[in-house]
Amino acid sequence: MNITVVGAGAIGSLWAGALARQGHTIHLWRRQTASVSTLHWQGLDAPDTDTFTFHCNQVDLLSRSDIVLITVKAFQVSEAVRSITPWLCTSTPVIVMHNGMGTENEVLQLLPDNPVLYATTSQAALRADNHSVRHTGSGPTYLGAVNTAGELWHALAGVLNTALAPCQWHEDIHYPQWQKLAVNCAINPLTAIHQCRNGYLAEPDFTAELTAVCREVAAVMAAAGYPTRSEELVQRTMTVIRATAANYSSMQQDVANQRPTEIDAITGFLIEQAHHFQLATPANFALWQQIKHLEQNYG
Ligand code: KPL
Numbered sequence: 001m002n003i004t005v006v007g008a009g010a011i012g013s014l015w016a017g018a019l020a021r022q023g024h025t026i027h028l029w030r031r032q033t034a035s036v037s038t039l040h041w042q043g044l045d046a047p048d049t050d051t052f053t054f055h056c057n058q059v060d061l062l063s064r065s066d067i068v069l070i071t072v073k074a075f076q077v078s079e080a081v082r083s084i085t086p087w088l089c090t091s092t093p094v095i096v097m098h099n100g101m102g103t104e105n106e107v108l109q110l111l112p113d114n115p116v117l118y119a120t121t122s123q124a125a126l127r128a129d130n131h132s133v134r135h136t137g138s139g140p141t142y143l144g145a146v147n148t149a150g151e152l153w154h155a156l157a158g159v160l161n162t163a164l165a166p167c168q169w170h171e172d173i174h175y176p177q178w179q180k181l182a183v184n185c186a187i188n189p190l191t192a193i194h195q196c197r198n199g200y201l202a203e204p205d206f207t208a209e210l211t212a213v214c215r216e217v218a219a220v221m222a223a224a225g226y227p228t229r230s231e232e233l234v235q236r237t238m239t240v241i242r243a244t245a246a247n248y249s250s251m252q253q254d255v256a257n258q259r260p261t262e263i264d265a266i267t268g269f270l271i272e273q274a275h276h277f278q279l280a281t282p283a284n285f286a287l288w289q290q291i292k293h294l295e296q297n298y299g
Contacts, residue, residue: 001024004062005028006030006069006071007281008037009073013127014123020041020050027062027291038051039053039054041133044135044138049278067092068084070098074103074262078103078110088114090114091230092115097118098262103265119144119167120141120180121142122180123141128166137247140167141166179228182218185267189267192251196252198240198248199245214230215230224273255294268288
């Protein structure tokens with residue numbers, strides 16, 4: 001298939017390389033103006049490496065894409081979608097994959113005719129520099145439609161699954177998105193504030209705060225129509241903390257590099273939803289405030 005990957009950060013590069021290894025033709029759409037880009041791709045097992053050269057920013061390749069995969073951060077989604085719409089065929093399915101929630105309505109407005117799908121992934125990757133990416137952790141990816149046209153594209157879960165298993169179709173993508181949001185609400189701000197690896201949060205000092213965050217997320221999820229026990233969210237969070245103990249979260253890395261974080265799409269989305277349902281989320285609000293403070297004080 002001809003696949004355009006929009007955004008060549010860690011997750012975009014990980015998927016671009018994994019899809020190229022399956023024989024798909026990858027084209028990158030990114031802010032850098034270069035027309036080709038080399039990628040050194042390193043799999044989970046150290047000797048498993050590949051090098052690819054991808055075409056970039058070619059409007060004819062974009063318009064001939066069979067799939068567009070958008071992997072930019074939540075706050076860049078709107079600009080990314082606007083940048084492709086002049087050349088995008090209205091029948092091309094567009095998959096949006098990012099941490100957090102809250103971009104869907106705008107994407108659906110910008111792409112009223114395209115099949116639109118969202119994916120949430122627990123795959124982890126690290127960009128060592130502009131030209132290399134390393135797969136640092138494996139976890140499930142879920143794909144689902146957010147409009148009627150997207151519902152015809154179940155087969156795309158198979159395409160993603162062949163590249164980076166496991167990937168499953170989900171009839172209601174909001175449910176796995178909420179579950180991932182809960183984990184991100186717990187791990188991302190705390191690792192960014194303490195500038196620590198995910199595994200550090202397994203220390204007993206963090207139990208009360210992680211529990212409070214998950215309790216609030218569970219209450220908002222229930223109000224949104226996804227009843228979930230808060231113990232289940234704590235357990236899910238602890239499993240991710242242990243499985244990714246040696247990794248730095250994306251928000252830790254954003255703060256360490258003084259980049260804008262995804263706090264508004266993660267904790268900010270939760271707080272907004274809580275407000276809508278008239279629920280209090282003091283533990284999450286305190287974390288949101290601390291990250292905002294860190295961002296405002298970048299040098
Ligand atoms: O998704 C993640 C992230 O870093 O953004 C977690 C699950 C926290 C893994 O690091």
